[in-house]
Amino acid sequence: MSIKINHLTHVYNPGTAFEKVALDDVTLEIQKGEFIGLIGHTGSGKSTLIQHLNGIISPTSGEILLDGENIHKDKTKLKEVRRRIGLAFQYPEYQLFEMTVYKDVAFGPTNLKLTEEEIHHNVVSALETVGISEEIYEKSPFELSGGQKRRVAIAGVLAMNPEVLILDEPTAGLDPRGRDEILQAIKDLHDKRGITVILVSHSMEDVAKLVDRIIVMHRGKAAMQGTPKEIFSHVEELEQMGLAAPQVSYVFAELKKRGYDVPTDVYTVKEAKEVLLKLVKQVKS
Amino acid sequence: MIRDITIGQYYPAESPIHRLDARVKIVVTFLFIISLFVVNTFIGYVCVTAILGAVIKVSKVPLKFMLKGLKSIVIIILFTAVINLFLTQGEQVIWEFGFLHLTWEGIYMAVKMCVRLVLLIVGSSVLTLTTTPIQLTDGIEYILRPLKRIGVPAHEIAMMMTIALRFIPTLLDETDKIIKAQQARGADFDTGNLMQKAKSMIPILVPLFISAFRRAEELAMAMEARCYHGDEHRTRMNVMHMESRDYRAVVMTAVYLVFVVALRIAGNYLPFMI
Amino acid sequence: MNKEAMKMVKAKDLTYEYVRVLETDHGTKEEKVAALKNVNIEINKGDFVAVLGHNGSGKSTFAKHINALVQPTGGTLWVDDMDTKNDELVWEIRQTAGMVFQNPDNQLVATVVEEDIAFGPENMGVEPKEIRKRVDEALATVRMSEYATHTPSKLSGGQKQRIAIAGVLAMKPKCIVLDEPTAMLDPVGRRDVMETIERLNREEGITMILITHYMDEAVRADKVFVIDDGDLVMQGTPKEIFSQVETLQKYGLDVPQVTEVAYLLRKEGVELPADILTIEEMVGAICQLKSTT
Numbered sequence: 001m002s003i004k005i006n007h008l009t010h011v012y013n014p015g016t017a018f019e020k021v022a023l024d025d026v027t028l029e030i031q032k033g034e035f036i037g038l039i040g041h042t043g044s045g046k047s048t049l050i051q052h053l054n055g056i057i058s059p060t061s062g063e064i065l066l067d068g069e070n071i072h073k074d075k076t077k078l079k080e081v082r083r084r085i086g087l088a089f090q091y092p093e094y095q096l097f098e099m100t101v102y103k104d105v106a107f108g109p110t111n112l113k114l115t116e117e118e119i120h121h122n123v124v125s126a127l128e129t130v131g132i133s134e135e136i137y138e139k140s141p142f143e144l145s146g147g148q149k150r151r152v153a154i155a156g157v158l159a160m161n162p163e164v165l166i167l168d169e170p171t172a173g174l175d176p177r178g179r180d181e182i183l184q185a186i187k188d189l190h191d192k193r194g195i196t197v198i199l200v201s202h203s204m205e206d207v208a209k210l211v212d213r214i215i216v217m218h219r220g221k222a223a224m225q226g227t228p229k230e231i232f233s234h235v236e237e238l239e240q241m242g243l244a245a246p247q248v249s250y251v252f253a254e255l256k257k258r259g260y261d262v263p264t265d266v267y268t269v270k271e272a273k274e275v276l277l278k279l280v281k282q283v284k285s
Numbered sequence: 286m287i288r289d290i291t292i293g294q295y296y297p298a299e300s301p302i303h304r305l306d307a308r309v310k311i312v313v314t315f316l317f318i319i320s321l322f323v324v325n326t327f328i329g330y331v332c333v334t335a336i337l338g339a340v341i342k343v344s345k346v347p348l349k350f351m352l353k354g355l356k357s358i359v360i361i362i363l364f365t366a367v368i369n370l371f372l373t374q375g376e377q378v379i380w381e382f383g384f385l386h387l388t389w390e391g392i393y394m395a396v397k398m399c400v401r402l403v404l405l406i407v408g409s410s411v412l413t414l415t416t417t418p419i420q421l422t423d424g425i426e427y428i429l430r431p432l433k434r435i436g437v438p439a440h441e442i443a444m445m446m447t448i449a450l451r452f453i454p455t456l457l458d459e460t461d462k463i464i465k466a467q468q469a470r471g472a473d474f475d476t477g478n479l480m481q482k483a484k485s486m487i488p489i490l491v492p493l494f495i496s497a498f499r500r501a502e503e504l505a506m507a508m509e510a511r512c513y514h515g516d517e518h519r520t521r522m523n524v525m526h527m528e529s530r531d532y533r534a535v536v537m538t539a540v541y542l543v544f545v546v547a548l549r550i551a552g553n554y555l556p557f558m559i
Numbered sequence: 560m561n562k563e564a565m566k567m568v569k570a571k572d573l574t575y576e577y578v579r580v581l582e583t584d585h586g587t588k589e590e591k592v593a594a595l596k597n598v599n600i601e602i603n604k605g606d607f608v609a610v611l612g613h614n615g616s617g618k619s620t621f622a623k624h625i626n627a628l629v630q631p632t633g634g635t636l637w638v639d640d641m642d643t644k645n646d647e648l649v650w651e652i653r654q655t656a657g658m659v660f661q662n663p664d665n666q667l668v669a670t671v672v673e674e675d676i677a678f679g680p681e682n683m684g685v686e687p688k689e690i691r692k693r694v695d696e697a698l699a700t701v702r703m704s705e706y707a708t709h710t711p712s713k714l715s716g717g718q719k720q721r722i723a724i725a726g727v728l729a730m731k732p733k734c735i736v737l738d739e740p741t742a743m744l745d746p747v748g749r750r751d752v753m754e755t756i757e758r759l760n761r762e763e764g765i766t767m768i769l770i771t772h773y774m775d776e777a778v779r780a781d782k783v784f785v786i787d788d789g790d791l792v793m794q795g796t797p798k799e800i801f802s803q804v805e806t807l808q809k810y811g812l813d814v815p816q817v818t819e820v821a822y823l824l825r826k827e828g829v830e831l832p833a834d835i836l837t838i839e840e841m842v843g844a845i846c847q848l849k850s851t852t
Contacts (some may be wrong), residue, residue, distance in 0.1 A: 037491050041391055041745060041746065041747055042715065042745045042747065042748075052468060056465050056468055056469060063304070065556065079473070082468065082469055082471060085469060086469070087469040089462060089465065089466045092466065094463065094466075094492055094495075094496055095461075095463055095466040095470075095486065095488075095492050096492065097468060097491035097495075098490050107467075107470055107472075108470040108471050111469050111470060111472055111473065112473030126408075142495070145615065146613070146614055147614070153486075157470065158467065160470065160471060171659075172742075172743065173742045173743055174430065174614070174773060175613040175614040175772040175811065176613065176811055176813045177613050177614075177811040178613075180613065202745050202746050205816065221688055243744065243746070244747070244749055246815040246816060247815060247817055247838060248816050248817065248820060251817060251820075251841050251842055251845075254839075254842045255842055256845065256847060258360060258671045259840070260845075263820050269816050269819050269823070271821055272816075272818050272820045273823040273824060273827075276820065276824060276829075276845065277824060277827055277829065278715060279845070280824070280829050280845075280848060283848065295742065298747060307634055331730060345692040369786075390705055417671070418670055419669065419670055419671055419674055445671065446646060447668065447669060448668065450670045451667065451669060451670045451711070452710070454712040455664050455708075455712055458712075499665075500662075500665045502662070503660065503662060503665035503666065504658070504665050504666065504668070506628060507658075507660055507666035507668075508668060508678075510626050510628060510657070510660075511653070511657075511678055511679040511727070511730065512650050512653050512654060512679060512681060512682040512683050512728065512730070513678070513682045514650070514682065518682055518684040519679055519682055519684060520680075520684050520685060520686065520687060520690065521677075521687060521688040521690075522673075522674070522677035522680075522687055523674075523687070524687050524689055549587060
């Protein structure tokens with residue numbers, strides 16, 4: 001399934017003193033099976049953008065096409081749109097409400113009026129994907145650790161069997177271990193289930209590790225797009241937008257400045273090690 | 286959207302009314318409301334309206350804002366009017382149908398009650414529009430202080446009001462977020478019968494309550510960490526003190542009250558003043 | 560000055576146990592859990608220290624002890640020579656060691672910024688004129704003077720945290736404990752808060768105790784303590800701590816990317832110093848390698 005965003009504009013409180021243009025003529029395309037990183041500082045419009053994608057808010061102008069069809073054309077189909085495009089908000093654990101983990105995850109599929117059997121299948125498969133084991137199913141979600149709660153909440157979205165999963169800051173506030181668990185679960189989802197993932201994040205290190213393509217939002221516009229290699233070689237532009245590149249990108253930018261013959265599109269620890277090792281060996285020989 | 290609701294309708298402006306001590310404003314408003322029930326003649330209401338109009342003019346708050354408060358109680362005003370119009374017993378009957386009867390007395394009562402209600406609401410709006418929430422709660426705390434001896438928790442009431450005002454926008458934002466999050470999970474809040482609609486609120490209310498309690502717990506700890514221990518030995522940064530303008534306002538209110546009482550007595554002797 | 564007087568915080572065999580009620584198939588069962596086990600820590604006056612640990616390691620419990628919000632069940636904790644178990648000293652301890660919490664929304668009390676900052680001194684019974692002065696100074700120190708009459712709910716997370724810091728500053732503390740103050744902030748907010756913390760430590764000489772799990776914040780401290788499962792497992796300068804990449808990873812913590820790269824290169828036999836923490840140090844070390852060969 002492809003998502004096409006055509007000239008999307010959204011204005012909050014139009015005509016009042018609080019008028020704010022959150023999205024300004026954004027045109028984007030997201031292909032089936034892509035792993036997208038959406039970055040931008042607070043107020044850049046990224047939250048507004050993702051809420052449009054599953055029809056939680058409506059555009060002021062422009063359109064969102066899902067497989068070529070405008071999602072707002074037929075209001076009765078909006079529920080189906082929300083099923084196909086799953087959205088996990090920031091701090092999703094705050095939406096947990098049921099007595100047990102199982103029941104909470106079943107909330108979405110139950111709303112879709114699936115059969116008992118389908119619901120069970122979806123819930124179990126979603127909880128498995130996020131690494132929640134069976135003995136936790138009947139526990140109260142409020143007894144779990146922060147990282148577990150977050151994964152249960154994400155499973156609640158997954159249980160609706162979405163074709164696209166949007167995650168708003170899924171690692172915010174977690175410690176390194178909790179963060180790695182969530183990111184691993186998301187990576188598995190993408191790799192094994194082939195779900196299209198849109199990851200909204202402030203953490204360039206997280207984005208660098210996972211995504212195929214980065215979209216940079218700035219002042220309501222899609223300011224930059226490209227592979228992590230392309231995006232993170234533009235350290236200066238990112239800084240100007242109040243963003244940063246992964247730490248190793250800066251090392252290579254600096255080495256280049258000092259006259260070394262190094263690539264500037266290195267952004268992971270693993271690659272940095274390889275490149276530097278080669279550089280050192282060259283020097284030695 | 287929910288977050289567009291503004292809480293506390295303070296209208297910032299530089300006016301003598303804004304500068305008045307909050308305690309004075311609260312007491313004056315209270316006396317004004319009582320005075321509305323003392324007045325019972327047509328001329329009396331004309332005078333009170335004129336005086337209130339003058340106060341509004343001095344406060345520099347546009348009349349539009351004053352009348353906004355009326356919107357929410359339009360139903361109550363209409364209801365009062367209809368009840369008084371048709372159910373007041375009287376001799377000068379104009380029209381009759383079953384137990385409904387329209388009399389001159391009824392029309393008079395209906396007009397009088399509506400005018401009272403409108404003046405009451407507009408009069409209280411003057412207070413809330415010219416006083417910041419914090420001044421208002423401080424004022425209430427001071428006024429209630431003498432009642433502490435008989436067990437009224439004046440400080441606690443004021444602190445509760447302050448915290449409520451502080452957290453209403455936060456919780457409204459939160460509600461907005463939870464609604465969206467549950468919508469994203471296919472929740473439907475619009476269709477179904479009353480029972481189903483009530484049930485569909487559970488996924489919003491439970492997280493909201495849990496969040497409110499979590500916030501309350503954290504806030505209590507943060508307040509303790511900042512040495513909060515009730516109002517024992519507590520001082521305030523902004524001490525309320527009466528200035529000459531406040532005393533002038535008190536004197537003017539006293540004159541107003543004497544005037545209102547005089548009108549009432551005069552009304553008794555001069556029936557033509559209706 | 561004697562040695563004891565130089566200590567802002569001193570913990571001797573600090574232990575905190577609580578009872579957790581477990582629900583089992585056969586009714587409820589009580590279980591004793593130790594959040595802190597015989598912790599011995601000394602923090603010097605004027606230092607900027609970071610306490611690292613993953614969630615649930617006990618680092619937050621330690622922070623609450625310094626503010627006497629929690630009292631030890633074993634051992635002793637002194638704040639500026641005051642025993643936190645002494646109930647009479649509670650208010651003085653809380654005034655000496657102020658505390659900033661994680662959630663910026665849940666620690667601001669008033670509807671106006673300056674009223675909120677006044678809250679602490681008001682509780683302490685400070686004279687109104689003096690409160691005014693302290694509020695203005697505190698606002699200027701965190702560079703938020705222009706927001707004095709704003710309402711906190713309209714501010715960004717980073718701004719709210721700076722207001723929370725100002726609220727503590729107005730109590731004239733010798734020490735500020737910050738319990739994951741940046742965990743809920745965006746990068747800009749984090750940067751502003753970290754700058755404020757470092758500046759207050761440098762310019763005002765306030766002892767800063769930063770509880771965090773972000774290694775990039777901890778590398779800026781003078782000293783780092785690592786708590787794992789209630790035990791104090793590591794302490795030293797950031798260089799000493801972060802050069803032990805494997806140990807840190809065992810405790811569920813990160814190291815800076817450059818430190819990890821240097822560590823991997825050393826494993827391959829490249830002669831790099833083990834304590835590289837910053838981009839500059841990394842670039843410098845590589846250049847050094849080249850010039851020596």
